[in-house]
Amino acid sequence: MTAPAPASAPSHPKGLGTLRVNGTGYDVPLAPDRNLLYVLREELGLTGTKYGCGEGECGACKVLLDGVAVRACQTSVGEVVGHAITTIEGLAQGEEFHPVQTAFVEAGAFQCGFCTPGMILQAVSLLRQNPDPSEDEIRAALNGNICRCGGYFRIVAAVQRASTLLRSAAEAPP
Amino acid sequence: MTAASSVVPFDLLPVKERPYFEHYGPGLVVVLPAKRPGPSGWGEGGPPHGGAWIHIGEDGRARAFSGKVEVGQGTRTALSLVVAEELRLPLSSVILTMGDTDVCPWDMGTFGSRSMPDPAQHLRTTGAAARAVLERLAAARLGVPPQEIEVEGGEARVRSRPDGGSVSLGELVRGHQEVVIVDPATTHPEPPSSWTRAGHPVEDVASKEVVTGRRRYTSDLQLPGMLHGKILFPPSYGAKLRKIDVAAAQAIPGVVVVREGEFVGVVAPDMMSARAALRAIRAEWESSPQPSDHEIVEFLRQHLAEGEDFWDVLQHETGNVKDAYASAAASFHETYTTAYIAHSPLETHAALAAWQDGRVTVWVGTQTPFRARDALSDALGIPPSSVRVIVPPTGSGFGGKHAAELAIGTARLAKDVGHPVRVVYSRQEEFTQAYFRPMAVIDVRSSVGKDRALTAWEFHVLNAGSAAARIPYRVANQKIDNQPTESPLPQGSYRALAATANNFARESHVDEVAAQLGFDPVEFRLRHLADDRLATVLRAVTEHAGWNPRPSPAPARDGQGRGVAVGLEKGGRVATFVEVEVPDDRHLRIERIVTGYECGAIVHPSNLRSQVEGGTVMALGGALFEAVRFQDGRVLNPKFSEYRVPRFQDVPPIEVLLLDRKDLPSQGGGETPLIALAPAIANAIFDAAGTRLRSLPLVPDGIVP
Numbered sequence: 111m112t113a114p115a116p117a118s119a120p121s122h123p124k125g126l127g128t129l130r131v132n133g134t135g136y137d138v139p140l141a142p143d144r145n146l147l148y149v150l151r152e153e154l155g156l157t158g159t160k161y162g163c164g165e166g167e168c169g170a171c172k173v174l175l176d177g178v179a180v181r182a183c184q185t186s187v188g189e190v191v192g193h194a195i196t197t198i199e200g201l202a203q204g205e206e207f208h209p210v211q212t213a214f215v216e217a218g219a220f221q222c223g224f225c226t227p228g229m230i231l232q233a234v235s236l237l238r239q240n241p242d243p244s245e246d247e248i249r250a251a252l253n254g255n256i257c258r259c260g261g262y263f264r265i266v267a268a269v270q271r272a273s274t275l276l277r278s279a280a281e282a283p284p
Numbered sequence: 285m286t287a288a289s290s291v292v293p294f295d296l297l298p299v300k301e302r303p304y305f306e307h308y309g310p311g312l313v314v315v316l317p318a319k320r321p322g323p324s325g326w327g328e329g330g331p332p333h334g335g336a337w338i339h340i341g342e343d344g345r346a347r348a349f350s351g352k353v354e355v356g357q358g359t360r361t362a363l364s365l366v367v368a369e370e371l372r373l374p375l376s377s378v379i380l381t382m383g384d385t386d387v388c389p390w391d392m393g394t395f396g397s398r399s400m401p402d403p404a405q406h407l408r409t410t411g412a413a414a415r416a417v418l419e420r421l422a423a424a425r426l427g428v429p430p431q432e433i434e435v436e437g438g439e440a441r442v443r444s445r446p447d448g449g450s451v452s453l454g455e456l457v458r459g460h461q462e463v464v465i466v467d468p469a470t471t472h473p474e475p476p477s478s479w480t481r482a483g484h485p486v487e488d489v490a491s492k493e494v495v496t497g498r499r500r501y502t503s504d505l506q507l508p509g510m511l512h513g514k515i516l517f518p519p520s521y522g523a524k525l526r527k528i529d530v531a532a533a534q535a536i537p538g539v540v541v542v543r544e545g546e547f548v549g550v551v552a553p554d555m556m557s558a559r560a561a562l563r564a565i566r567a568e569w570e571s572s573p574q575p576s577d578h579e580i581v582e583f584l585r586q587h588l589a590e591g592e593d594f595w596d597v598l599q600h601e602t603g604n605v606k607d608a609y610a611s612a613a614a615s616f617h618e619t620y621t622t623a624y625i626a627h628s629p630l631e632t633h634a635a636l637a638a639w640q641d642g643r644v645t646v647w648v649g650t651q652t653p654f655r656a657r658d659a660l661s662d663a664l665g666i667p668p669s670s671v672r673v674i675v676p677p678t679g680s681g682f683g684g685k686h687a688a689e690l691a692i693g694t695a696r697l698a699k700d701v702g703h704p705v706r707v708v709y710s711r712q713e714e715f716t717q718a719y720f721r722p723m724a725v726i727d728v729r730s731s732v733g734k735d736r737a738l739t740a741w742e743f744h745v746l747n748a749g750s751a752a753a754r755i756p757y758r759v760a761n762q763k764i765d766n767q768p769t770e771s772p773l774p775q776g777s778y779r780a781l782a783a784t785a786n787n788f789a790r791e792s793h794v795d796e797v798a799a800q801l802g803f804d805p806v807e808f809r810l811r812h813l814a815d816d817r818l819a820t821v822l823r824a825v826t827e828h829a830g831w832n833p834r835p836s837p838a839p840a841r842d843g844q845g846r847g848v849a850v851g852l853e854k855g856g857r858v859a860t861f862v863e864v865e866v867p868d869d870r871h872l873r874i875e876r877i878v879t880g881y882e883c884g885a886i887v888h889p890s891n892l893r894s895q896v897e898g899g900t901v902m903a904l905g906g907a908l909f910e911a912v913r914f915q916d917g918r919v920l921n922p923k924f925s926e927y928r929v930p931r932f933q934d935v936p937p938i939e940v941l942l943l944d945r946k947d948l949p950s951q952g953g954g955e956t957p958l959i960a961l962a963p964a965i966a967n968a969i970f971d972a973a974g975t976r977l978r979s980l981p982l983v984p985d986g987i988v989p
Contacts, residue, residue, distance in 0.1 A: 143556060154556055158497020160679070163711040164628050167924035170630060210497040215487060218890055219897055220482030222356025223494035224630040224679030230495060249932040256392035256924065258630045258680050259356050260901025262935050264894065 127191040130198025147171045147182035158198035172228040179235035198227035203204030212270035221259035295390040311341040311457040314414040316466040323926040334390030336406035344454030351391025353383035355681035357893035359399045369482040370411025393652035397854040397952025408473035413466040422880020471922040476885035476946040485890035503634035507704040513697040514562040515550040520917035527568040542700045561686040574917035576767025583621030587770040598750035603761030608740035612731035613899045620789035622980040623911035624720040635694040638704035648691045650676035659688035685779035721778035724748030724785035725783030749782030752853040755810035782953035791849035791963030802835040822859040825880035829861040836971040851962035855951030856883040860960035866973040880941040884948035896957040905930045907962035
């Protein structure tokens with residue numbers, strides 16, 4: 111029995127639109143019934159983006175659209191053609207983690223880990239807009255992301271830590 | 285590896301016939317024998333188990349095996365840690381295989397907070413025995429007595445020769461194919477007081493996969509040629525299929541409709557077509573009358589379940605409560621209820637099944653892989669040895685992933701179409717096709733004597749279950765029972781299910797009695813507590829919280845209040861302190877939570893803290909606002925937009941005190957830390973506002989009545 115492996119990106123016929131995901135272009139059909147979550151997971155094999163509810167309530171499917179977190183399950187593929195999409199798989203630079211990823215590891219900010227990709231990308235989006243958020247601002251920004259394991263404290267702590275890491279990196283001399 | 289059809293799961297073979305070395309290469313295998321179920325229950329030394337085994341390979345790494353599964357509770361890291369401790373290896377040199385029925389020891393399931401008291405202890409013993417064998421091998425190799433050998437960091441060396449005389453563990457077992465049986469009576473694991481790896485904070489072993497999105501859960505798995513399935517479910521509980529027309533579904537390109545008796549499912553090349561095919565089925569259902577949520581308390585009282593099918597019956601009586609009432613100075617009688625609530629794990633139920641040569645492999649997020657293997661074997665009419673269940677990392681469970689229906693349905697679909705099939709529940713299916721934490725109705729009657737001490741305690745539980753129904757306080761006359769009832773919704777296991785309900789009733793009632801008698805709630809508890817460990821936790825928490833002794837309710841009437849509750853269950857002791865504000869607009873604000881927990885020697889402290897924090901958050905939902913609403917067998921709020929779960933902004937500051945008792949056996953921490961929260965909040969609300977709330981959830985709309 112071969113162990114399950116992720117699907118590789120299938121080759122599509124010369125299609126109706128090119129999605130730019132993690133710096134790679136993918137030709138995908140722009141059928142209106144295919145939302146971005148479906149295309150990422152089922153057609154491109156980028157399963158780090160999770161299905162949690164399908165109604166935009168849980169945040170497990172968040173990805174970055176031009177650096178801003180959006181819910182992939184509420185986003186049609188047609189809307190995002192020509193924009194830069196970043197999924198959790200594309201956040202690290204090679205083997206080097208994004209500071210938010212590092213902070214999540216250091217803070218032990220997950221239990222089952224299923225909400226983690228969406229949490230991390232929402233946090234990256236927040237810190238891009240607000241590099242030094244207060245605890246209340248972090249909670250408000252992440253309130254659309256559900257962690258059923260209840261790991262909220264550690265996630266807040268991880269975002270605070272990431273904020274420090276990012277700002278000290280920005281202040282460091284080149 | 286041998287052909288799939290001739291594979292026999294390790295647990296079904298005698299120890300010496302298991303193909304350890306064919307699977308994992310030459311080396312040393314150390315096996316702790318299984319403990320079979322006794323004639324009457326668990327017997328001495330905990331529940332039946334399938335033993336444990338550890339393989340030490342030529343690469344110097346230890347492969348350990350456990351039938352438990354990882355659903356987010358951190359057991360993978362904790363079990364790896366105890367193996368690393370006994371073998372004195374870096375954590376990265378331990379490879380733990382969990383929840384694979386072909387190669388793991390048989391296990392009853394991941395529930396009941398048993399991973400620390402059971403497999404952790406089995407792996408400690410097995411690891412200690414393995415180290416002793418390695419010491420013996422090294423002694424022979426290096427020409428010294430075994431007691432001269434020290435194993436550390438992947439090497440065995442001679443203690444007295446620091447600059448020489450060493451051999452790596454991989455080198456020691458090179459070419460070996462030896463299976464050693466552990467004698468637990470003569471094997472002594474490292475005592476917790478001298479642990480150097482276990483008992484210390486470590487990073488979760490899966491961290492890097494989790495934060496990069498590389499970790500694959502069942503719903504992420506794909507196989508070549510895999511198709512997508514959906515199962516037809518009744519629209520309401522108990523509805524029967526009367527007529528079905530599948531023509532429109534069948535007409536969708538690539539769709540196959542599978543029918544086997546009551547079972548109806550569809551298979552399609554992609555998820556979109558599978559969903560469309562399910563929607564295209566025209567089904568007529570006959571529903572039977574079902575009670576609704578507003579009449580549920582009366583329904584349960586009138587529908588007691590009889591018969592011997594219910595294992596969770598409790599009948600406990602000491603002294604004579606009637607005599608106690610006759611001579612009581614005062615007596616009290618109240619009823620407490622808890623609602624049905626949903627586990628709503630973030631990863632919905634998912635399964636992937638593939639057949640090869642008459643043998644089926646099912647990857648499924650289940651908490652009971654071996655039970656699932658048996659259920660698959662029964663349902664599919666094949667021997668257990670023709671079923672392999674593998675549990676990938678699972679996006680939480682909370683007791684909600686015990687059933688095997690999805691695994692069976694997926695295996696049926698895969699068999700019928702001759703391709704691997706994956707089925708993933710939608711969120712709505714998760715809310716409507718899973719089972720719920722049982723609703724409970726608990727009647728409590730108590731009395732006190734002239735000395736204002738408890739003299740009688742009657743505790744009648746309907747439907748919740750018996751966990752934590754017994755009382756940790758000294759009361760001479762007790763009558764405690766648990767009566768199962770019929771349920772209008774499917775119900776089953778849930779993280780700390782009965783303990784949450786029973787603890788809520790007991791700790792609320794004790795608080796009511798203390799208030800009636802004008803006692804400080806802490807003093808009243810300490811006067812009665814029969815368990816020193818629990819009293820120690822209560823003292824630690826109230827001291828940390830700055831408890832100011834006085835009776836409830838608060839005389840100041842400024843809307844500020846505090847409450848406390850304790851609990852003793854599954855070997856763990858918990859005390860929770862809560863501070864609330866109930867302002868003039870009656871919008872409840874929880875200002876602060878302090879939870880203290882003691883569960884013996886702590887194996888993985890950072891994870892235990894995480895479990896207590898997370899468990900407190902989960903308990904907050906059930907305490908304050910979670911409730912499944914239902915009518916005529918239908919769930920009325922099967923979405924996250926309608927079924928409220930705790931979010932970032934719902935969570936107050938939580939302080940966790942862990943009491944590490946290295947002199948006591950390690951117990952679990954996934955459940956008991958939850959059980960004192962709801963009564964502590966109810967008691968704090970009473971203290972602040974003088975309003976006694978006796979039903980969970982306490983404030984569904986956030987407002988204190």
